[in-house]
Amino acid sequence: MAQAEDRHIYTVSQLTQDIKNILENTFIELWVEGEVSGLNKHFASGTIFFSLKDETSLIKCVIFNTMASSLKFDLKDGMKIICFGRVGVYEKDGRYQLYVRRVEPKGLGALQLALEQLKEKLQKEGLFAEEHKKPIPYLPSRIGLVTSLSGAAINDIFKVLDERYKDVHIIVNPVRVQGDGAKEEIAAAIKDFNDFNLQVIKNERIEVMIVGRGGGSVEDLWAFNEEIVARAIYASTIPVISAVGHERDWSIADLVADLRAPTPSAAAEQVIPRKEDLRRRLNEYCQGLELSFKNKVYFLFQELEDFEKRLQINLTHLARLNKERLAAAVKKLSLLNPQAALIQHREKIKQYNFRIGLAVTNRFKFKEAGLQKASSRLNSLSPLNILSRGYSIVFKFPQGEIIKDIRELKIQDQLKLRLHRGEIRARVEEVLNG
Amino acid sequence: MAEVKFEEALKRLEKIVDELERGELSLDEALKKYQEGIELSRMCNQRLESAKKKIELLTKNKKGEFELKPLEENKED
Numbered sequence: 001m002a003q004a005e006d007r008h009i010y011t012v013s014q015l016t017q018d019i020k021n022i023l024e025n026t027f028i029e030l031w032v033e034g035e036v037s038g039l040n041k042h043f044a045s046g047t048i049f050f051s052l053k054d055e056t057s058l059i060k061c062v063i064f065n066t067m068a069s070s071l072k073f074d075l076k077d078g079m080k081i082i083c084f085g086r087v088g089v090y091e092k093d094g095r096y097q098l099y100v101r102r103v104e105p106k107g108l109g110a111l112q113l114a115l116e117q118l119k120e121k122l123q124k125e126g127l128f129a130e131e132h133k134k135p136i137p138y139l140p141s142r143i144g145l146v147t148s149l150s151g152a153a154i155n156d157i158f159k160v161l162d163e164r165y166k167d168v169h170i171i172v173n174p175v176r177v178q179g180d181g182a183k184e185e186i187a188a189a190i191k192d193f194n195d196f197n198l199q200v201i202k203n204e205r206i207e208v209m210i211v212g213r214g215g216g217s218v219e220d221l222w223a224f225n226e227e228i229v230a231r232a233i234y235a236s237t238i239p240v241i242s243a244v245g246h247e248r249d250w251s252i253a254d255l256v257a258d259l260r261a262p263t264p265s266a267a268a269e270q271v272i273p274r275k276e277d278l279r280r281r282l283n284e285y286c287q288g289l290e291l292s293f294k295n296k297v298y299f300l301f302q303e304l305e306d307f308e309k310r311l312q313i314n315l316t317h318l319a320r321l322n323k324e325r326l327a328a329a330v331k332k333l334s335l336l337n338p339q340a341a342l343i344q345h346r347e348k349i350k351q352y353n354f355r356i357g358l359a360v361t362n363r364f365k366f367k368e369a370g371l372q373k374a375s376s377r378l379n380s381l382s383p384l385n386i387l388s389r390g391y392s393i394v395f396k397f398p399q400g401e402i403i404k405d406i407r408e409l410k411i412q413d414q415l416k417l418r419l420h421r422g423e424i425r426a427r428v429e430e431v432l433n434g
Numbered sequence: 435m436a437e438v439k440f441e442e443a444l445k446r447l448e449k450i451v452d453e454l455e456r457g458e459l460s461l462d463e464a465l466k467k468y469q470e471g472i473e474l475s476r477m478c479n480q481r482l483e484s485a486k487k488k489i490e491l492l493t494k495n496k497k498g499e500f501e502l503k504p505l506e507e508n509k510e511d
Contacts (some may be wrong), residue, residue: 127483144492167487168487169488171490172505173492174490174491289471296459322463
C-alpha cells in the first residue's frame with residue numbers, strides 16, 4: 001500500500017495543467033492531414049470550428065477569426081485538407097484541439113470523391129433527367145412522408161400543416177434517416193408507398209411524397225446520397241419531393257427527386273396551400289363568376305337595345321319612305337284631278353266664249369255695216385217704194401195671199417189692194433188672159 | 435356531389451369562370467354555369483373552413499398487408 005505521503009494527488013486543474021504543458025510543449029508546430037467534418041462558423045466572432053478525421057480518428061480544430069479571414073478558400077465538410085498549427089488544451093472542457101494557422105486543400109475527401117463518382121454514374125444513366133421528372137400535384141389529398149418520427153422534419157411539416165389548409169391526409173412511413181440501415185429503410189419506405197397505392201382505390205392513393213430529414217452534418221445526411229435511395233426515388237411512380245437538411249445541402253436524392261425543396265418545411269409548403277391563398281382564389285373565382293355573368297347579361301341587353309334601335313330606325317325610315325311615296329302619289333293624283341282639268345276647261349271655255357263673243361260682235365259690226373248697205377239697197381227695192389211709184393199689190397181677201405197669177409182668181413173673189421198710201425177692197429168682175 | 439374533391443371543385447370552378455369570361459355561351463347555358471359556379475364556390479368555402487387534418491402511420495401486419503393507424507402527435511397542439 002502506498003503511504004499517504006507517497007501519494008501525489010492531483011487536483012483536476014493541476015492534472016489538466018500538466019497535460020497542457022506536455023501537449024503544448026510537444027506539438028508546438030506540426031502539419032496534419034484529414035477530412036473536414038462538422039464545420040461550424042461562429043458568425044459573431046468569425047471563428048471556425050470543425051473536426052479533422054480519417055478512417056479511425058478525429059481531432060477537433062479551431063481557426064481563430066484573424067486566421068480565418070486569410071483563408072484562400074471556403075472550407076467544406078468532406079474536404080481533405082492539410083493543416084498547420086499547434087495542439088492546445090481547453091481546460092474548461094478538458095479537451096485538446098488543434099489551433100490551425102494555415103490550411104491547404106488536399107484533393108477531394110474520400111466521401112466527396114465517392115459522391116462525385118456516384119453522381120457522374122447516375123447522371124449518365126439519366127436519373128437526374130428533367131424529362132423524367134413528374135409534375136407535383138397542386139392540392140394533393142394524400143401526402144406520404146418518409147422520415148424519422150423523432151426528427152425535426154416531421155414536426156416542421158406538422159407545423160406547416162397547422163398553419164395552412166388542413167384538408168390533407170398525411171401518411172407517415174417512419175424510417176431511420178441516419179446510421180446503419182437508414183438507406184435501406186428509406187428506399188423500402190418509398191417502395192412501400194408505391195405498393196400501397198396499388199392496393200387501394202384511386203381516391204385513397206398517395207398523390208405525392210416527401211422524403212427527407214432536418215439538417216445535420218454531411219455524415220448525418222449521407223443516407224440521402226446513397227445509390228439505393230436514388231434508385232428508389234427514380235423508380236417511384238408517386239412524385240417525390242426531396243427535403244434533405246438545410247438550404248445549402250444538395251444531396252443525390254435532391255438531384256433525382258421530381259422536386260427539390262431546400263427544407264422539410266419548404267417541401268410541405270409546396271404542397272399544402274395557405275388558407276388565405278385558397279380563400280383569395282375562391283374569391284377571385286366568385287368575383288369572376290359574378291362579373292362575367294353580369295357582363296353576359298349586360299351584353300345581351302345591349303344587343304337587344306341595339307336591335308330595338310335599329311328596328312326603330314328602320315320603322316321610321318320605312319314610315320318616311322311611305323310618306324314620301326304617298327306625297328308623290330297625292331301629287332300625281334292631284335295632277336290627274338278632273339277639277340283642275342275642269343277649271344282649265346272652264347278657263348278655255350271662257351276664253352272661247354270671249355273669243356266667240358268677240359268674233360260675233362265683230363261679225364255683227366261687220367254685218368251691221370253690210371246690213372246698212374243692204375237695207376239702203378233693200379229700201380230702194382222695197383215694194384213700198386215701188387208702190388210709191390204707182391204700183392199696187394193684190395192680196396186675196398181675207399186669206400191675204402199675194403196674187404201673182406190670174407189663175408188663182410175666180411170671179412167674185414174678194415181682193416185687197418195695197419197702194420202706196422192706203423188699201424182698197426175690191427171684187428173680181430172679170431178675168432182676162434194676160 | 436359530396437364526394438367531389440376540393441381541388442376538383444376548385445378546378446371546375448376555374449373552368450366555369452373561364453368559360454363565362456369568354457362570353458361564348460348562350461344566356462341559358464351561362465345561367466346554368468353561373469348557378470353551378472355559385473354552388474361550387476359555396477361548397478369550397480365550406481370545405482375550406484371545416485377542414486381537419488388527418489395523420490396516420492403506414493404499417494404492415496403479420497401477413498405483410500398494409501395498415502393505417504392514427505398517429506398521435508407527441509407535441510403540444
